[in-house]
Amino acid sequence: MSLRTQVVVGIVGMSLLVVTLLFAVVSPRMSRTFSDIERAEVETDVGRASNAVATELSNLESTSHDWAAWDESLEFVQGTLPTFPTENLTDDAFVNLRLNFMVFFDSAGRAVYVKSYGTERPAGDFLTAVASIRALWTSTDDTSSRAGVMALGGSLVLVAIHPILSSLHEPPAVGMLAIGRIADAAEVDRLAAQIAMPLLFRTADDPRNPPSVLATLVGGDSTGPRSAVVPLNKDSVAGYAVWRDLLGKPVAVLSVEIARDTYRAGMATSDYLMLALLVTLAVLGGGFLYFLDRRVLSRTARLTRDVAQIAREHDASQRVPAGGRDELARLGTNINGMLASIEESREALARSERQYHNLFESSRDPIYITAEDGRFIDVNQALVDLLGYPKAEIMTMTAGQFYVNPEDREAFQVAIGENGFVTSYPVTLKRKDGAHLRCLLTSILETSTGNEGRVYQGIIRDVTELLRNQEKLSFLATHDPLTGLLTRSALDDVLRLEIARAMRNLDRLAVFYLDLDKFKEVNDVHGHAAGDRVLQEVGARLREALRASDTIARLGGDEFVALLPGIDSPRDAEIAADKVLQALRDSFKIPDDGSLGLSVSIGIALFPDDGETATHLLQQADAAMYSVKAQGRNGWRRFERGSAPPSES
Numbered sequence: 001m002s003l004r005t006q007v008v009v010g011i012v013g014m015s016l017l018v019v020t021l022l023f024a025v026v027s028p029r030m031s032r033t034f035s036d037i038e039r040a041e042v043e044t045d046v047g048r049a050s051n052a053v054a055t056e057l058s059n060l061e062s063t064s065h066d067w068a069a070w071d072e073s074l075e076f077v078q079g080t081l082p083t084f085p086t087e088n089l090t091d092d093a094f095v096n097l098r099l100n101f102m103v104f105f106d107s108a109g110r111a112v113y114v115k116s117y118g119t120e121r122p123a124g125d126f127l128t129a130v131a132s133i134r135a136l137w138t139s140t141d142d143t144s145s146r147a148g149v150m151a152l153g154g155s156l157v158l159v160a161i162h163p164i165l166s167s168l169h170e171p172p173a174v175g176m177l178a179i180g181r182i183a184d185a186a187e188v189d190r191l192a193a194q195i196a197m198p199l200l201f202r203t204a205d206d207p208r209n210p211p212s213v214l215a216t217l218v219g220g221d222s223t224g225p226r227s228a229v230v231p232l233n234k235d236s237v238a239g240y241a242v243w244r245d246l247l248g249k250p251v252a253v254l255s256v257e258i259a260r261d262t263y264r265a266g267m268a269t270s271d272y273l274m275l276a277l278l279v280t281l282a283v284l285g286g287g288f289l290y291f292l293d294r295r296v297l298s299r300t301a302r303l304t305r306d307v308a309q310i311a312r313e314h315d316a317s318q319r320v321p322a323g324g325r326d327e328l329a330r331l332g333t334n335i336n337g338m339l340a341s342i343e344e345s346r347e348a349l350a351r352s353e354r355q356y357h358n359l360f361e362s363s364r365d366p367i368y369i370t371a372e373d374g375r376f377i378d379v380n381q382a383l384v385d386l387l388g389y390p391k392a393e394i395m396t397m398t399a400g401q402f403y404v405n406p407e408d409r410e411a412f413q414v415a416i417g418e419n420g421f422v423t424s425y426p427v428t429l430k431r432k433d434g435a436h437l438r439c440l441l442t443s444i445l446e447t448s449t450g451n452e453g454r455v456y457q458g459i460i461r462d463v464t465e466l467l468r469n470q471e472k473l474s475f476l477a478t479h480d481p482l483t484g485l486l487t488r489s490a491l492d493d494v495l496r497l498e499i500a501r502a503m504r505n506l507d508r509l510a511v512f513y514l515d516l517d518k519f520k521e522v523n524d525v526h527g528h529a530a531g532d533r534v535l536q537e538v539g540a541r542l543r544e545a546l547r548a549s550d551t552i553a554r555l556g557g558d559e560f561v562a563l564l565p566g567i568d569s570p571r572d573a574e575i576a577a578d579k580v581l582q583a584l585r586d587s588f589k590i591p592d593d594g595s596l597g598l599s600v601s602i603g604i605a606l607f608p609d610d611g612e613t614a615t616h617l618l619q620q621a622d623a624a625m626y627s628v629k630a631q632g633r634n635g636w637r638r639f640e641r642g643s644a645p646p647s648e649s
Contacts, residue, residue: 034266061147068162374398483539491553513621519558545583599634
């Protein structure tokens, strides 16, 4: 076998062996890695969808609490307030609460009132369905509420039940209230819009559910996996979660479907890498074969003349003959190898410089190179656009001049000096127009081959808008979007902190429970837009009437709570209540309708006089407020266990 044949067979064989081994080892690992990443993404999306349903159930449970723990509901179930349905259970109430049915049971389990709205199903269907979960209310001393999902004739219904109690929320219960909302296509679409992804919510016995997935999730009990991920095809993957009803039985399958972008991109990248490796090996092998064939294995009769010509012309692109197996052939091979190396190095250097320039200038991310003292060595156009200075002006400045806080530059140098690099290092820079930019720096510290000594090379990522959006989302999570006041959940956290602080400092804390008198008439007469304007104005007046250290929250509807820490005596709370009444006594302007008067009923509870827990204080203040309502409204009253008349202002 000739030398040429041996070389060809050896290079081809080794290349195929390397490619085969790499493909056998790398491809399965990359496939598993991207599958795991895809599974994690889908499980996260399933969790988001489940949280959206759980949030709706929580809101429904809160609504059942508001209606069940109402004295008028209690009186209605006991038969002493027959006008309750016509006055309160109107179609507008069902629309506002987004309810499809409401059922009142008395203490004997008899349905005293059933109403359905916005559905073709008769009220009797809901009564029959709710009867199956009524057994969950086992005692008149049970004051807890429950919410969940149940199936109704091929449809899913979000249900909440609550024992009917007095406004003090104390047993015994005189009945049970069940409310619900059908999870129809519109409701599911609304949930899908909240999480910004396609969402399906089907009954557990829906034939479109994959049987294997349902069996895996149910597992015979409630200890099965929380979710399952199933690739549907090469383009999409689905995630499933099973919901159980209030009795613990599997009742619904929640599913989301997303495109397999991550997996496909990963596998495409794997294919591209393998193809690039194969092409590289082919090119290198072919080049090496060409070199051996044309430079090493050919005759070198013209070696001396060609070498002299190359030396005179300083042209490394020329080659000398290198055929044969003698010493001249070996010499020619060495000379040609040296010439080829010189030429390739020059081409590689030129190619590297072109690639660097193209990448540097065309990058969307701002890129900079500075000396250790902050002098700019080079910047790209994206950085010029970010900072708003002409490039020529930037080149005359130092990096420290762009920091809002100059000492941050020194902190950055210390951080990068520890490891020689920083990743996503937060800084605040300033543009030429004075605007502040919140940015992340990813930079490395290198020793330059020129006269600059050590240099910083880095990329800047402007995250100003991203952080602003995150802060806005954080605000909306704890504040009422209409009035800007705290929400019920945020109020609970603040109240617990204030109680702990008052307990530590041996201070008093006042809790005001405020309810606008006859506010429903504002919405009925002037419309909900006018009602919203009035609620916004009420929030603004409460801020003005109370101290900056006081906390104000809107519980929903026309109910507000104010926390007044640092109260020296009950009289201080009474003075503050008088200020609130005076602030809300002035007329409220209504667009196109002139103005209207409004009053408020205020219940007051003091820590530690009237209670030592957040729940207890709110209940006592709520009870005092209802006492004011019973005495004619438009006043305040501190919680009392006796029967003294309320104070009026």
